Amino acid sequence: MESHIPDELYKTIIQNLPIVCVDVIVRRGSHVLLVRRANEPLRGAWWIPGGRVMLFENTKDAAQRKVFLETGLTLHEAQFVGFYEEIYDTSAFKVPCHTISIVYEGDGLGDVKPNEEVLEWAWDKYLPERFVSRFYGNRKRPAISKEKF
Numbered sequence: 001m002e003s004h005i006p007d008e009l010y011k012t013i014i015q016n017l018p019i020v021c022v023d024v025i026v027r028r029g030s031h032v033l034l035v036r037r038a039n040e041p042l043r044g045a046w047w048i049p050g051g052r053v054m055l056f057e058n059t060k061d062a063a064q065r066k067v068f069l070e071t072g073l074t075l076h077e078a079q080f081v082g083f084y085e086e087i088y089d090t091s092a093f094k095v096p097c098h099t100i101s102i103v104y105e106g107d108g109l110g111d112v113k114p115n116e117e118v119l120e121w122a123w124d125k126y127l128p129e130r131f132v133s134r135f136y137g138n139r140k141r142p143a144i145s146k147e148k149f
Contacts, residue, residue, distance in 0.1 A: 025081065025104070050066050083103055083135075
C-alpha cells in the first residue's frame with residue numbers, strides 16, 4: 001500500500017492542500033507510547049506514532065500500518081477518538097504544511113522495534129501537551145485529562 005509520491009510533486013501538494021494524517025494513542029496498561037520524531041515537522045519532539053493516509057486507504061488501516069511501520073507493534077482494538085489539526089512552520093521540504101489528523105487509540109501488542117523515523121521511544125503516563133492542546137474529542141480520556149487510567 002505504501003506508495004512514494006515524487007518529492008517535487010509532494011512539495012507542491014503540501015504547499016497547496018492540507019494533508020490527511022492519522023495519529024495513534026498506543027496504550028499498554030496505564031501508559032501510552034511516545035516516540036521522539038526523527039523527521040519534520042516536529043523533528044526531535046516527543047509525539048505519538050502516525051503519518052499520512054495513502055490514496056484509497058481508510059484511516060483505521062492507515063493507523064494500523066503506521067503503528068506497525070514505526071514501532072513494530074500490532075494495534076489491537078483501535079477506536080476513533082477525535083482529531084486535531086496543525087499548521088507547522090516547516091516540513092521535510094522546508095516549507096510550511098497544514099495537517100488534519102484523525103486520532104485513534106488502541107492497545108499495542110508485541111515488542112517495540114522502532115524504524116528510522118523514531119529517534120527513541122518511551123512508555124509514559126501522559127500525552128505531549130502540544131498534542132493535548134490541539135485535540136478535539138473526548139477530553140476526559142485518561143492520558144488527555146492527566147488522570148490515571
